[in-house]
Amino acid sequence: MTDATLNPVSNRGPRARFNLEAWVMRGGIAIAGLFLIVAVILPLYAMLSKSFEDKDGAFIGLTNYVAYFDTPSLSYSISNSLTVSIVATIIVITLAFAYAYAITRTCMRFKGFFRLVALVPILAPSLLPGISFIYMFGKKGFMRELLMGEPIYGFIGIVLGSSFWTFPHALLIMITALSLSDARLYEAAEALRASKLRTFFTVTLPGAKYGVISAIFVVFTLVITDFGVPKVIGGQYSVLATDIYKQVIGQQNFQMGAVVSVMLLIPAVLAFTVDRLVQRRQVALLSARAVPYAPKPSRGRDIGALIFCSVMAGMLLLVLGVAAYASLVKFWPYNLSLGFTHYNFEIMDGGGWGAWFNSMKMAGLTALIGTTLVFTVAYLVEKGQDARFGRVVIQAMAMVPLAVPGMVLGLAYIFFFNNPANPLNGIYATMAILVLSTVAHFYTVAHLTAVTALKQIDGEFESVSSSLKVPFWTTFRRVTVPVCQPAIFSMAVYLFMNAMTTVSAVVFLYSPDTNLASVAVMNMDDAGDIAPAAAMAMMIVYTNLTVVLIYGLLSRLVEKRTQAWRQR
């Protein structure tokens, strides 16, 4: 009686009927994907292909690479870059671990103060420590005897400067790693009569292992890709990041610039990949039932920690203080009377106060546009129910910028956007390209912040909304954004501060009309106007400090207003 061909129940899945929400979601995902392709993938592709071309754009295979390795003055930079990066990493990791240990595992006093001071370098462009070290250890430096005749310009300067500005990055990771520990493991060790040293090697270190590994890769990548420190204090000691600049700006040899970029891209990508793999293996060591570790007072250890942290904090503040002081001194070291003459940027090359205003504008736009964009994209990726493949691809593309050095990104932007055939050619040499490149440059960390916040909110909000016939964009506006406000604030501050301090990507992209404060620091230092360079660097610090203070105040205000519904 039944006829198989007339089976009323279709054996194929039903095709969903037209559904505005689903199409808006898909459209949003498509636009997000397109943005990342244009802002990240295509420029990198343009850069890579350039390295295989001659000056006329013809494909010549590996010829440029052969030329690179045949030029010792160029290829020597590879080992230079690796050497400074490894040495700086070892120094920073050791110091940051001890500092983080003091903050998390001792009963030292003034923990909050030491924690804040250690973050000071984040406010400054990486050019600043270079300038300070010249004042301290340069030919007229007041501490030059400490180097016993060794010049500060070169290896020593780069290692010192890099250690200064990467310290807080390592410290933050270590503090997180060391904060997460289960007191019961220590009680168990004590009950089993393990010695203090044995406990350290069998409980403390394994617990912090992934944090330490992660910090190692982060610091290594930061140092090897940094342009600011070696530019100011590198002297004749050439590294990959400065080589790109020399090839492109000095010799207009774009193809060789592309080859050096690839050389720099390789270690950065390697470090990034290893770090990702390691982090994937990190399982939650801390179960929900773990008891947080609370250190017990131990006089000797606590005093030792206090002394160590005081010395470290003193050095960090000294470096900043030297720049602040030098910017005010009339004529170092002959006339030490103070004044604001060096802040009169109008009489210097470098763009004057206009550069600072441009930076403010650029950082403001980056924070505003970047935060909106990154958060929206993260939302679509995290909460979207459709277009699975698209979301996975976007997720992967969002991680790429972290592996791409700023210098490489900047050069890639020249190749891609300065191409007359590119319909987006119009944004070249405008504020728009500076904002776009900066958003792309710092995309990943902001993205991860957003994703973390979004993962913490209930996954069923969208389902509940659709059962109540409320479209997802209403719930996004009424619930998701308000709930994620703290993360959104911190994303904005992160993007703003980095936009203020960055040199590496924008150094290739600014025009006389869009000069930036950080670039002005570099150019004034290049021209020998080191005191005005210090003054401009300090302006960046003061600006960021103001933003951080406003952020703190605003957060407290919002916290007060929303404490009725925010737990924790």
Added chain:
Amino acid sequence: MSGSAPYLRLQGVSKSFGSFTALQDIALDVHEGEFVCFLGPSGCGKTTLLRIIAGLEIQSAGQITQAGVDISALPPSQRDFGIVFQSYALFPNLNVNRNVAYGLENAGSARAATAQRVEELLALVGLPDQGTKYPAQLSGGQQQRVALARALAMSPGLLLLDEPLSALDAQVRGHLRHEIKSLQRRLGVTTIMVTHDQEEALTMADRIVVMDHGVVEQVGTPLEIYREPVSPFVANFIGTMNQLPCEVNGTGGVKLGVLSIACQDHSVESGASAILAIRPEDVIPHGAGARSPGAPDIIETPGNTFDARIEDMEFLGSFFRAELSGQVLGEAHLLADFSINAVRRMGLETGKELTVELPAERVRVYAGTAV
């Protein structure tokens, strides 16, 4: 088909994720006003089935009709249901009133009407005057009620509950179980609840759908499911069931060791090995040697009885659970629940010999081998 048409009808619903089959050819009718529970172990597909009914998941094949309309391809926003999740998914930044009013506001209902409806709903779930609090300021049970009020706000034809009680502690759970059930009766809203808690299903549901590995094992009233489980899985998942190896003999009964046992009708062919199943509370204790003439409590028709020894006794509050061994049982042990009364009267204790009876109307036989 006679009688009224079902309110919700699933036909041939299947769902696979890659090579994993989450649901296979599910057919089910739910009638208007019914309270149906999907019961099964985690991973059996019950939540997936609920999400498919809501449109949050799209089935790989099959058809769903609700109130006579084919909704198979409709997105959730075009279907007619309210839902309560295990996590409640209350919007933390909106107070109770705004949470409950969330859908009403969007539908553009007048402010006064919305306020009145919210008040009504909060009274209904027993939370009057809590409207200005935020979810974080409420207890778990209260949050659950708010979620229920929000789900009912748009007067949906179908109420879906996804393990709504599992995040609560035992006392609140028992209380809310009763409340949800009586609320559902009063409103007459067709309700489907997913749970892995057999007690919840037995006390709340009009009908239970027992699921395992993506297929429906049995559909029936709580009593049917408990009394006449169609498979050892169902028997074991709901309540406790002794499963003893036996062999089907020619007369439709089974042989347990050397003993012939009369049992319920079954479809296992004679000569095959099978599973004899009986619930511990159905085992009847008699005095030792109750079958021999002259014993004080002699059994007139000593079928289905054998001698056993109490190996262990566990006190479980209102009764004792004994673990019995016996020659007939071979290596296997038989669990039997004895009332406190019987234990006192017969002086039952570990090591004691007694006679037990397996009443034929309580003995079920399944194909397969007991483990």
